Amino acid sequence: MTPEDQETQPLLGRPGGSAFAAALGPLSFGFALGYSSPAIPSLQRAAPPAPRLDAAAASWFGAIVTLGAAAGGVLGGWLVDRAGRKLSLLLCTVPFVVGFAIITAAQDVWMLLGGRLLTGVACGIASLVAPVYISEIAYPAVRGLLGSCVQLMVVTGILLAYLAGWVLEWRWLAVLGCVPPSFMLLLMCCMPETPRFLLTQHKRQEAMAALQFLWGSEQGWEEPPVRAEHQGFHLAQLRRPGIYKPFIIGVLLMAFQQLSGINAVMFYAETIFEEAKFKDSSLASVVMGVIQVLFTAVAALIMDRAGRRLLLALSGVVMVFSTSAFGAYFKLTQGAPSNSSHMDLLAPVSMEPAEASVGLAWLAVGSVCLFIAGFAVGWGPIPWLLMSEIFPLHVKGVATGVCVLTNWLMAFLVTKEFSSLMEVLRPYGAFWLASAFCILSVLFTLFCVPETKGKTLEQITAHFEG
Structure with a gap:
């Protein structure tokens, strides 16, 4: 040793x-x-x-x-x-x-x-x-x-x-x-x-x-300073850059995590695996679960070497390409807009011969697996990690509470309203919109998210306070 x-x-x-x-x-x-x-x-x-x-x-x-x-x-x-x-x-x-x-x-x-x-x-x-x-x-x-x-x-x-x-x-x-x-x-x-x-x-x-x-x-x-004025949270503290900067970053991290389309991709996975002629479409859930576990483990092992920003940016780029490909799959396999109900949108309507349709479905399976791998490497674990790192000690409860509330409310809205969005934009439009949000998440990472690798929590707080 x-x-x-x-x-x-x-x-x-x-x-x-x-x-x-x-x-x-x-x-x-x-x-x-x-x-x-x-x-x-x-x-x-x-x-x-x-x-x-x-x-x-x-x-x-x-x-x-x-x-x-x-x-x-x-x-x-x-x-x-x-x-x-x-x-x-x-x-x-x-x-x-x-x-x-x-x-x-x-x-x-x-x-x-x-x-x-x-x-x-x-x-x-x-x-x-x-x-x-x-x-x-x-x-x-x-x-x-x-x-x-x-x-x-x-x-x-x-x-x-x-x-x-x-x-x-x-x-x-x-x-x-x-x-x-x-x-x-x-x-x-x-x-x-x-x-x-x-x-x-x-x-x-x-x-x-x-x-x-x-x-x-x-x-x-490094012992954190605990002063009387630091006990508790007051709205007036939001004027301080050491409070409002991490607050905005934390909320936007959680919003972008859900706007990436992760819930929509998981929702569609079994349908996609059925189109690829899997004998047991419930196998889709297990396959996705295994991919998530493997790539989240990879992220954990390299997190303290590669850093948070690099993995977030890489994850976002992978999700841009996979959601774009996923949208292209729906564009190629669905007919022109009609007045059909959103339930009709759930199953792609093939315009190709059977063998070509199966081939396209396999392209979609690859896109799903790539998306989940990309999400697991960065935008899955890192928003939660950064949320626990960037807030000063005296506002951590309130600030993390707002971040978690944002995450779960966005998850609920995306899950419940995605089918309505597909009626308006068609499925390919909805996934290309998710791709656009992934592009924004990459830009947000590059310009706004600080690197916290190897820093104490007190050094991170000092960074925001300038």
């Missing part, structure tokens, strides 16, 4: 255990997101007395999680500054377990929707608190690696739900959903609060003890 490896091992190992415990929250969040994909077909086939979903209820069953998560983002922003990072993670296990328990015991559609809403609230809290906790316990040299594990655990949770959905019906799948948050509850009880939060509570001795547990020493630690 080289001296460099000996130096890095404790830096990764000590906070790594705490980061893993916290990242079980995002794993639970990913499982809750992925749950609807295998559960909805199972619930649509359910025989009485089990609840059964019609088309409208199935739509809400999938989408209501995003509304719950938007509320959870606001609640998490309030909790993270008052209850602390550790206690907030412990508390979010309650709506996860209770929500899945209600789904397991559901006797009607309202119980199903209520359970999904509760798991959504837990998703919102976990998606906010876990990145903040991990960024505050991690040494700068490994903060990108550990921070990227948040998104890695999310996509792993989604893939786990897809795989488990092949062998478990919806009730037993909900029982499985209770396992990760229960495990997180047990592990987080043994982990410390973050030193930075303890300092805001004027508990310096406890903060130093937590630092000793996490890092093994105080070497490399």
